[in-house]
Amino acid sequence: MRHAHPVAVVRAAEAAVMARLPAGTLMQRAAAALAAVAGRLLRRRVGRVYGARVGILVGSGDNGGDALFAGARLARAGARVVAVPLGARVHAGGRDALTDAGGSFGSAADLADVDLVLDGIVGIGGRPGLRPEAVAALRRVPADATVVAVDVPSGVDPDTGEVCGTAVRADVTVTFGAFKPGLLIDPGAEHAGRIEYVDIGLGPFLPTPWLTVLDDEDLPARLPRLARTADKYQRGVLGVVAGSPRYTGAAVLTVGGALRTGIGMVRFVGAAEPADRVRARWPEAVVTVLPDDARDVAAAGRVQAWVVGPGLEPDDVGHALVAQVLAMPVPVVVDAGGLAVLAADRSLLDGRRAPTVLTPHAGELARLLRMPPGGRRDIEEHRLAFARRAADEFGATVLLKGTTTCVASPSGLVRVNPTGTPVLATAGSGDVLSGVIGALLAGGLSAFDAASVGAYLHGLAAQLVSGPAGRPISATDLWAALPDAIPGRPDSREW
């Protein structure tokens, strides 16, 4: 599992380490690793470091210092290195090291034929928005040059991933001591490119992280346990309240997402039209058709968790359904039409003790938070902050969909999903996701694990079916890929 720490935490850890080490040690560790990565990239690009052309964009802080010391190492290996100062000052030690090693200082015009650029404009000490001289220098970087960001791509807010105006677009970001949240969350994540983490010894001084990213190896232990002696009730039963006479497909998609994630049983509860479709596509689902007034969802039978909302209309019937489900003392996923019902009547969450997972996209979250027009955009630009705020305000686990899905718990923890792909931006894929999360909840996972593991599997399924070329997919394609996305579980070894 990877974790990230905000700037203030990184600074405190750096101070603690620096107090125990000779001055400049951390910067040398950072510069050595940076030069090693740049050297590797140059060898891949032009076959060698000797004679390769390297440009350095140098701001006035220590970020520029890192870049200059790394440039000095590359110059000693024979690279032709030119540094372009962009601030009022230049790190003095780095300047001397570069010139001693045979590097030079020049202007942005000297960047015209570089193979590789080190972006040392600003790191964790930058204020939002690059200055005009930095923006002008970036324009002179050849379009095909390899760009390596030092610690963070300049212009990206390291704490949030926000970009204000122009920011560096890196092929690789070499980050020191800890991942910063802004490297993992779009738009910052997109600007960071591939991330190379360098351990400079901050570990013992970093607190327990609140922001984590799951990896493949984290999954097996986090999936529902599949005991050899399990029967279908012990594996978990999911209730799905979805679909309406107008939107019938959402019900089929949600039930399919749950069944293909692995579950003891799905009980579908809904209007006659979606119920017919669910029966026809998924004969294994147990279907209850509700009367027109939507009374008595609970009579469908016992379940360990519910999904409510995909394809529901936010009318009186929809309201009655969401109210009944949220009144039950089991975990509930609320999605789509269910979120619209909640946006109009937040009191439906009052008094709930069992875990709740809300799965809004930015538009739905803007309505839930009753934001003025433009709220959607605001949320997309500040995904982390809004996911955390919503989790706190609703006392629920909030999965904010879209580019970089963020899952926030009411206790302030966040997991950022690394498997998302834009091929998922297709109608109905969110319905499949709510079924996946519902199945994991019914299987006994916590709301935070169910939502974050669910998003991970959903993204992985999309990648598997879409392939490295990113072939287009539709939501139903995810059904077939889900079982392949689910790794072996610890308890299945004896099979």
Ligand SMILES: NC(=O)C1=CN([C@@H]2O[C@H](COP(=O)(O)OP(=O)(O)OC[C@H]3O[C@@H](n4cnc5c(N)ncnc54)[C@H](OP(=O)(O)O)[C@@H]3O)[C@@H](O)[C@H]2O)[C@@H](O)CC1
């Ligand atoms: N601490 C450590 O132990 C270690 C730290 N390390 C490294 O240090 C980095 C942090 O260095 P830092 O604190 O000097 O800040 P930094 O990111 O260089 O930027 C500050 C300078 O930039 C300027 N500036 C500000 N905003 C700007 C803007 N929008 N556009 C343009 N310029 C702007 C501003 O200058 P001024 O306003 O005076 O012109 C200010 O002085 C960190 O990311 C890592 O790389 C590693 O060596 C490992 C050990």
Ligand SMILES: Nc1ncnc2c1ncn2[C@@H]1O[C@H](COP(=O)(O)OP(=O)(O)O)[C@@H](O)[C@H]1O
């Ligand atoms: N650019 C993107 N990158 C990664 N995932 C995306 C992107 N756009 C959308 N998604 C994912 O696609 C799914 C779409 O869900 P949703 O908006 O609810 O669609 P629908 O309601 O049509 O099912 C979500 O899981 C979301 O995170």
Ligand SMILES: [K+]
């Ligand atoms: K930088």
